[in-house]
Every structure is written in structure tokens, then in C-alpha cells.
Amino acid sequence: MTVKRNTIQRQLVLDAVCELASHPTAEQVYEYVVDKHPSISKATVYRNLSMLSEYGELLNIGSFHGSIHYDHNCSYHCHFICENCKQVFDISTQLPNVFDDLREMHGFEIKGHSLSFNGLCPNCST
Amino acid sequence: MTVKRNTIQRQLVLDAVCELASHPTAEQVYEYVVDKHPSISKATVYRNLSMLSEYGELLNIGSFHGSIHYDHNCSYHCHFICENCKQVFDISTQLPNVFDDLREMHGFEIKGHSLSFNGLCPNCST
DNA sequence: CTCCTTAATAGTAATTGTTCCTAATAAATA
DNA sequence: TATTTATTAGGAACAATTACTATTAAGGAG
Numbered sequence: 182m183t184v185k186r187n188t189i190q191r192q193l194v195l196d197a198v199c200e201l202a203s204h205p206t207a208e209q210v211y212e213y214v215v216d217k218h219p220s221i222s223k224a225t226v227y228r229n230l231s232m233l234s235e236y237g238e239l240l241n242i243g244s245f246h247g248s249i250h251y252d253h254n255c256s257y258h259c260h261f262i263c264e265n266c267k268q269v270f271d272i273s274t275q276l277p278n279v280f281d282d283l284r285e286m287h288g289f290e291i292k293g294h295s296l297s298f299n300g301l302c303p304n305c306s307t
Numbered sequence: 308m309t310v311k312r313n314t315i316q317r318q319l320v321l322d323a324v325c326e327l328a329s330h331p332t333a334e335q336v337y338e339y340v341v342d343k344h345p346s347i348s349k350a351t352v353y354r355n356l357s358m359l360s361e362y363g364e365l366l367n368i369g370s371f372h373g374s375i376h377y378d379h380n381c382s383y384h385c386h387f388i389c390e391n392c393k394q395v396f397d398i399s400t401q402l403p404n405v406f407d408d409l410r411e412m413h414g415f416e417i418k419g420h421s422l423s424f425n426g427l428c429p430n431c432s433t
Numbered sequence: 434c435t436c437c438t439t440a441a442t443a444g445t446a447a448t449t450g451t452t453c454c455t456a457a458t459a460a461a462t463a
Numbered sequence: 464t465a466t467t468t469a470t471t472a473g474g475a476a477c478a479a480t481t482a483c484t485a486t487t488a489a490g491g492a493g
Contacts, residue, residue, distance in 0.1 A: 227450090313490095
């Protein structure tokens with residue numbers, strides 16, 4: 182059995198996503214981390230972002246405008262992506278349990294889902 | 308005022324997405340169209356896919372596994388993406404009108420949304 | 434129908450996001 | 464403290480997409 186090791190690089194990547202709290206991309210995480218740990222490489226950031234997502238410590242919320250965004254909040258919520266400023270907003274709303282119904286009705290083994298809206302945020306719509 | 312011109316290339320791209328009906332990527336559309344019109348270039352396929360999406364004649368349903376998928380069905384439905392076979396399935400289900408509520412409650416001008424599930428399809432889960 | 438404007442095209446180069454590769458490093462266990 | 468091997472840095476490779484430029488052709492005006 183392979184052991185998951187704790188490295189400062191992995192911790193820095195995880196901390197960055199939490200501290201940025203802006204649904205950052207790998208590039209944005211790299212920019213944030215390289216300040217504190219200049220020798221880190223981009224490959225390390227990419228690798229840790231996907232490993233942390235697999236472990237359930239981060240959430241890959243999908244690819245918007247060409248790059249994958251990550252979220253430190255792994256509990257269920259939706260997102261709103263502004264087409265103008267490209268910002269990703271959290272939308273905390275409860276959708277009824279159609280998800281459970283879907284699971285049972287269609288025979289799909291659902292491991293995750295992504296609900297996102299696009300349009301213009303209050304700032305950009307004026 | 309710029310005039311949108313009708314070209315055979317644009318029509319072929321639109322037809323391809325309809326005829327394939329498998330949520331194709333730009334690459335898959337190109338492979339399909341180049342048979343009928345060998346001189347078409349990939350840039351033309353990419354350009355027309357994004358223009359047709361802007362015009363509302365196609366739907367960009369998001370980027371899965373590294374490339375954007377398009378749908379000829381522009382009416383509301385969800386998708387299920389199998390993590391194993393990478394197939395995109397249509398899920399026709401009605402979510403209650405939380406979308407209208409969101410629109411009014413948050414001040415976001417919602418132009419579209421995307422709800423997709425990932426996991427294993429019935430074929431792959433056994 | 435013919436001419437003219439310019440949107441759209443073909444072909445290719447460039448860019449961007451991401452993954453792969455390899456030798457060196459450093460966690461974790463014995 | 465020594466050993467194993469997961470992880471790293473750095474750069475090359477790759478794949479999806481966009482940008483660029485000369486050429487072509489759609490469609491409105493005359």
C-alpha cells in the first residue's frame with residue numbers, strides 16, 4: 182500500500198486554495214505559492230491540485246474560460262461565472278433531492294455533479 | 308451593422324453537430340465534416356462552433372476531459388459524463404424553478420447554466 | 434447581372450493549459 | 464540511522480484553441 186506523504190509543497194497548495202478563496206486556477210495558485218516557496222514548480226502545483234481533488238480535500242469545479250478552477254469548499258453549492266469579469270461566485274441554495282431520484286431511476290453511479298450559471302454579475306450588468 | 312453570412316462551411320458544422328447527436332468536440336466535428344468538404348480547416352470549425360453558440364443555434368455544454376463539447380439540443384436538460392467511457396448522456400429531468408428564484412434573489416443576470424453529473428454509466432459500473 | 438465591400442476561409446504559426454519524463458530529494462517506516 | 468520510494472524541480476512534450484494573413488466568396492447596391 183502506497184503511503185500519501187505530507188510535503189510542504191502539498192500543504193502550500195492546499196493553503197493557497199483556502200486562503201485565496203476565489204476559486205483559483207492552477208496558474209493563480211502557482212503565483213500565490215511561488216512567493217512563499219520560490220523553488221516550487223508548476224508541475225508540482227498541477228499534480229497536487231489533482232491529487233488533493235482525488236482525496237476529497239479540494240473540489241475541481243470545472244473548466245471555465247479555458248482553465249480548471251478549484252474550490253476549498255467541498256460541500257454542495259452552485260457557482261455563478263460572470264461572462265464579463267470572469268469571477269466565480271458561490272451560490273448557496275438547496276436544490277431538492279432530484280439527485281437521489283436520478284441515481285435510482287437511471288442506473289448511473291453518480292460520483293459528483295456540477296451546477297453552474299453564467300451571465301452577468303450585479304457589477305457587470307449595469 | 309455587420310451581416311452574418313451563410314457559408315457552406317457554417318452549415319456543415321451545424322449539420323454535423325445535429326447528425327452526430329453525441330455531444331461532439333471540435334475535433335469530432337472536424338473529422339465528420341472533412342469527409343464531405345476536404346478543404347475545410349480546423350480553424351473554421353472552431354470559429355463556427357463558437358459563433359453558432361453565440362447565436363444560440365448550438366449549446367456549449369462545457370469542457371470535459373480537456374475539450375469543449377457541443378449540443379444541438381438547446382432546450383434545458385442535464386448531462387451525465389461517464390468517467391470510464393467518457394460518453395456524454397442526456398438526462399431529461401425537470402428541476403423546479405429555483406433558477407427563476409435565484410435570478411430574482413441575487414441580482415445576477417443569468418444567461419445560461421450547466422448541470423452535469425459525473426460517475427459511471429450503467430455499462431461501465433459493472 | 435456585375436461590381437464592390439468585407440465577412441469568412443484555408444493554412445499555418447503561436448499560445449495556453451496541462452501532462453510527461455528524469456535525476457535528485459526528502460518523507461516515513463524499520 | 465539507514466532504507467525505500469513518493470515526491471520534487473525543471474524542462475520538454477503535448478493537445479486544445481486562438482491568432483494571423485493572404486485569398487475567396489456572400490450578398491447588397493447599382
